[in-house]
Amino acid sequence: xxxxxxxxxxxxxxxxxxxxxxxxxxxxxxxxxxxxxxxxxxxxxxxxxxxxxxxxxxxxxxxxxxxxxxxxxxxxxxxxxxxxxxxxxxxxxxxxxxxxxx
Amino acid sequence: xxxxxxxxxxxxxxxxxxxxxxxxxxxxxxxxxxxxxxxxxxxxxxxxxxxxxxxxxxxxxxxxxxxxxxxxxxxxxxxxxxxxxxxxxxxxxxxxxxxxxxxxxxxxxxxxxxxxxxxxxxxxxxxxxxxxxxxxxxxxxxxxxxxxxxxxxxxxxxxxxxxxxxxxxxxxxxxxxxxxxxxxxxxxxxxxxxxxxxxxxxxxxxxxxxxxxxxxxxxxxxxxxxxxxxxxxxxxxxxxxxxxxxxxxxxxxxxxxxxxxxxxxxxxxxxxxxxxxxxxxxxxxxxxxxxxxxxxxxxxxxxxxxxxxxxxxxxxxxxxxxxxxxxxxxxxxxxxxxxxxxxxxxxxxxxxxxxxxxxxxxxxxxxxxxxxxxxxxxxxxxxxxxxxxxxxxxxxxxxxxxxxxxxxxxxxxxxxxxxxxxxxxxxxxxxxxxxxxxxxxxxxxxxxxxxxxxxxxxxxxxxxxxxxxxxxxxxxxxxxxxxxxxxxxxxxxxx
Numbered sequence: 312x313x314x315x316x317x318x319x320x321x322x323x324x325x326x327x328x329x330x331x332x333x334x335x336x337x338x339x340x341x342x343x344x345x346x347x348x349x350x351x352x353x354x355x356x357x358x359x360x361x362x363x364x365x366x367x368x369x370x371x372x373x374x375x376x377x378x379x380x381x382x383x384x385x386x387x388x389x390x391x392x393x394x395x396x397x398x399x400x401x402x403x404x405x406x407x408x409x410x411x412x413x
Numbered sequence: 414x415x416x417x418x419x420x421x422x423x424x425x426x427x428x429x430x431x432x433x434x435x436x437x438x439x440x441x442x443x444x445x446x447x448x449x450x451x452x453x454x455x456x457x458x459x460x461x462x463x464x465x466x467x468x469x470x471x472x473x474x475x476x477x478x479x480x481x482x483x484x485x486x487x488x489x490x491x492x493x494x495x496x497x498x499x500x501x502x503x504x505x506x507x508x509x510x511x512x513x514x515x516x517x518x519x520x521x522x523x524x525x526x527x528x529x530x531x532x533x534x535x536x537x538x539x540x541x542x543x544x545x546x547x548x549x550x551x552x553x554x555x556x557x558x559x560x561x562x563x564x565x566x567x568x569x570x571x572x573x574x575x576x577x578x579x580x581x582x583x584x585x586x587x588x589x590x591x592x593x594x595x596x597x598x599x600x601x602x603x604x605x606x607x608x609x610x611x612x613x614x615x616x617x618x619x620x621x622x623x624x625x626x627x628x629x630x631x632x633x634x635x636x637x638x639x640x641x642x643x644x645x646x647x648x649x650x651x652x653x654x655x656x657x658x659x660x661x662x663x664x665x666x667x668x669x670x671x672x673x674x675x676x677x678x679x680x681x682x683x684x685x686x687x688x689x690x691x692x693x694x695x696x697x698x699x700x701x702x703x704x705x706x707x708x709x710x711x712x713x714x715x716x717x718x719x720x721x722x723x724x725x726x727x728x729x730x731x732x733x734x735x736x737x738x739x740x741x742x743x744x745x746x747x748x749x750x751x752x753x754x755x756x757x758x759x760x761x762x763x764x765x766x767x768x769x770x771x772x773x774x775x776x777x778x779x780x781x782x783x784x785x786x787x788x789x790x791x792x793x794x795x796x797x798x799x800x801x802x803x804x805x806x807x808x809x810x811x812x813x814x815x816x817x818x819x820x821x822x823x824x825x826x827x828x829x830x831x832x833x834x835x836x837x838x839x840x841x842x843x844x845x846x847x848x849x850x851x852x853x854x855x856x857x858x859x860x861x862x863x864x865x866x867x868x869x870x871x872x873x874x875x876x877x878x879x880x881x882x883x884x885x886x887x888x889x890x891x892x893x894x895x896x897x898x899x900x901x902x903x904x905x906x907x908x
Contacts, residue, residue, distance in 0.1 A: 321598075328591060335584055344580055351587035358594040366601035371594075374545055374603060378590060381552045385583055388556050392563055392579050396572040408573050411647040413708060 320361035327354035341403045420480030423461035430457025431529035438522030447521035451510045454525040462499035486542035494539035501663045502532045507871035508758040509655040531557030535667035562652040574651025581644040589631025595624035608679040635668040639697035642721045649717035658757025662750040691731045698725030699831040706838045733815035741811040743893035748804030752796040755875030759790040778850025804882030
């Protein structure tokens with residue numbers, strides 16, 4: 312059986328992480344920005360699982376569960392904050408959320 | 414009592430009190446005062462401080478406490494931060510007891526509970542020896558503070574502050590996590606000790622450097638060190654004043670504790686690689702913070718930039734070798750916490766929930782209207798400048814002398830130049846307090862009301878702490894030095 316080399320997983324994860332960073336910086340919609348953070352977290356999860364396989368260590372896999380749980384909690388709070396923002400501003404465009412500045 | 418429970422005692426007390434507050438809240442009538450819940454929360458955080466002192470006695474008698482298969486490690490270092498966080502929380506809660514106006518009073522219970530939950534997370538961060546626990550603690554504290562930042566619901570600036578904090582905070586968390594993943598990849602372990610052993614023996618140092626760099630970025634965001642500081646002024650300006658006092662000190666103290674443990678225990682062999690990086694971050698934070706503050710007219714925004722600068726001063730301590738770095742950083746954290754929380758307690762009392770007084774113009778002539786509050790604020794500002802007989806002076810003194818001792822004389826000089834620069838904006842605010850008010854500000858000045866007893870207690874406590882750190886720095890320094898060798902001892906044991 313041919314196995315996929317570990318480097319492939321790591322490169323894929325790194326690319327996903329970079330796409331997440333780029334989207335975070337480029338996108339203007341709050342929900343899309345939030346999605347790009349989730350993409351970065353999933354890239355981290357992939358890295359953990361790949362390394363857990365390399366080291367034959369279960370702790371990497373367990374870390375992934377906690378990352379998912381925490382991401383869910385963060386999503387609950389984040390979406391609530393987004394709703395609060397929309398109620399006061401009627402917009403989800405981050406460029407228009409600019410009352411606080413120098 | 415089992416060691417597991419004993420190791421977690423302060424966190425357990427805080428969590429249980431927070432849950433109790435949340436359970437009792439619905440039993441109170443709508444519109445009824447939530448002050449009893451506030452006092453309960455204060456009692457709980459005092460209890461956790463007492464528990465931390467109890468742990469200190471046990472640690473003195475029996476050595477480092479470990480629990481939960483070594484993931485929790487209670488030593489003098491973590492107990493120092495537990496006590497610091499517990500005192501910050503008590504002060505914040507005292508200052509916020511009368512913060513809520515009658516129409517907002519029904520949310521006060523949640524507020525008290527969230528402050529306690531956040532403190533639990535921060536304490537977890539300082540006492541965990543496993544990066545998984547650090548991550549969970551970091552998230553518990555972050556998620557609570559995201560909500561607290563936007564607590565003045567319905568105000569447009571509050572939700573903006575919360576969303577900016579939330580997005581940039583989660584972005585930073587992703588970097589921190591990626592750093593942990595790379596540490597795990599380089600060493601096969603997620604415990605700080607295991608990573609330290611692994612990184613010392615690794616054949617692929619590039620992975621290790623990348624990992625340490627990522628962790629540095631993630632924690633750099635949390636302590637608002639430049640160039641990861643952009644969120645700080647906006648978030649502090651929009652968040653409620655007592656919350657800013659809390660979140661500019663307690664989570665930063667916890668993040669600095671993690672940074673100290675991580676850098677000095679997991680990556681001591683790479684010190685010559687990361688120490689220059691830290692020095693650059695320190696210079697950038699001090700300079701950007703102080704230059705930014707010169708341009709501000711909003712008091713909270715000014716203090717936000719000043720907190721960036723203070724993060725820079727604190728990072729200077731990291732260039733010293735371990736025992737010196739740990740003790741000076743601990744001392745500076747305590748001094749900064751005392752004076753900064755104090756300044757925000759004053760702002761809380763002045764501006765109230767509606768933030769009536771915000772800008773330096775609003776504060777002009779305050780000494781005539783509220784002499785006591787103005788005097789307290791002036792004292793905290795003098796300490797932030799670093800005038801002798803205040804905690805701020807000895808904090809800076811120890812930090813800069815640590816830099817000189819470890820061969821970073823240029824860094825100490827840059828720091829001193831920055832302290833001089835900082836005088837300008839602190840003194841601008843200070844002279845405004847004692848200046849003659851212009852006629853129009855008297856007209857729309859709110860009616861002065863008496864200082865409430867809890868807020869007065871909070872002010873006296875912070876002022877006393879600032880003064881004590883300035884008059885008897887040796888006693889506190891010897892305490893923090895006791896915190897330092899315990900981490901060294903563990904390092905030696907592992908080798």
